[in-house]
Amino acid sequence: MKKKNDRSPRPRQRLLKIYRRLEKAYGPQGWWPAKGDFEMIVGAILTQNTSWANVTRALDNLQRAGLLTPKKMAGLAAVELGGHIRPAGYFRQKSRTLKEFLRFLREGYRGNLEDMLASGQEKLRAGLLGVRGIGPETADSIVLYAGHYPVFVVDAYTGRIFRCQGLIAEGAKYAEIQGMVMAGLEPDERLFNEFHALLVHLGKTHCRKNPRCEGCPLIRDRVSSIS
Numbered sequence: 001m002k003k004k005n006d007r008s009p010r011p012r013q014r015l016l017k018i019y020r021r022l023e024k025a026y027g028p029q030g031w032w033p034a035k036g037d038f039e040m041i042v043g044a045i046l047t048q049n050t051s052w053a054n055v056t057r058a059l060d061n062l063q064r065a066g067l068l069t070p071k072k073m074a075g076l077a078a079v080e081l082g083g084h085i086r087p088a089g090y091f092r093q094k095s096r097t098l099k100e101f102l103r104f105l106r107e108g109y110r111g112n113l114e115d116m117l118a119s120g121q122e123k124l125r126a127g128l129l130g131v132r133g134i135g136p137e138t139a140d141s142i143v144l145y146a147g148h149y150p151v152f153v154v155d156a157y158t159g160r161i162f163r164c165q166g167l168i169a170e171g172a173k174y175a176e177i178q179g180m181v182m183a184g185l186e187p188d189e190r191l192f193n194e195f196h197a198l199l200v201h202l203g204k205t206h207c208r209k210n211p212r213c214e215g216c217p218l219i220r221d222r223v224s225s226i227s
């Protein structure tokens with residue numbers, strides 16, 4: 001009999017089984033939902049601590065105002081930018097983060113987004129993590145979905161789902177979860193892209209803070225209680 005929070009000796013097989021089951025249940029996710037790299041990056045910053053519906057409203061405001069280019073946005077004062085992104089919540093903080101990101105882009109790459117994205121996985125990730133307001137989840141989202149480098153993005157859903165499936169222990173931190181996945185699977189950008197998107201889909205539909213396990217594609221392999 002499996003014990004609560006039992007760690008699998010074969011994370012690779014377990015991870016692939018989860019991936020295939022979700023893929024079968026939900027199909028291709030086609031992430032990231034953005035029209036270009038800059039919009040992707042802005043969305044990744046705006047989505048911190050809010051729903052995607054709120055992000056979309058903020059992005060629509062920016063789009064209507066013609067501000068979804070690094071040059072246009074850089075020319076705007078933080079307070080004005082905050083007005084446009086208000087629907088995404090924490091707008092003062094997010095406006096500061098966007099301005100800090102634009103400063104990083106200007107100072108490191110003369111404002112050239114393509115150069116920044118082509119700078120290499122490690123350099124790009126380290127640079128983004130040096131921007132005030134950008135943490136590992138946002139940095140890795142940008143590295144994966146705009147840079148197309150093979151990095152696995154971890155979020156709250158990922159932790160809850162992997163804990164339920166006995167892949168990680170209670171209280172496992174970002175780097176541990178990411179390390180477990182990246183040690184278990186090949187560095188495959190397409191796989192990491194789809195896997196994260198599928199886990200988010202499962203999180204939104206079933207594995208919320210109070211999980212609705214009935215109908216969850218992974219319920220058969222549940223090995224731990226979720227708080």
Ligand code: SF4
Pocket residue numbers: 160161164165206207208211212213216217218219222226
């Ligand atoms: S919804 Fe329930 S069964 Fe599914 S992954 Fe979450 S906790 Fe596990």
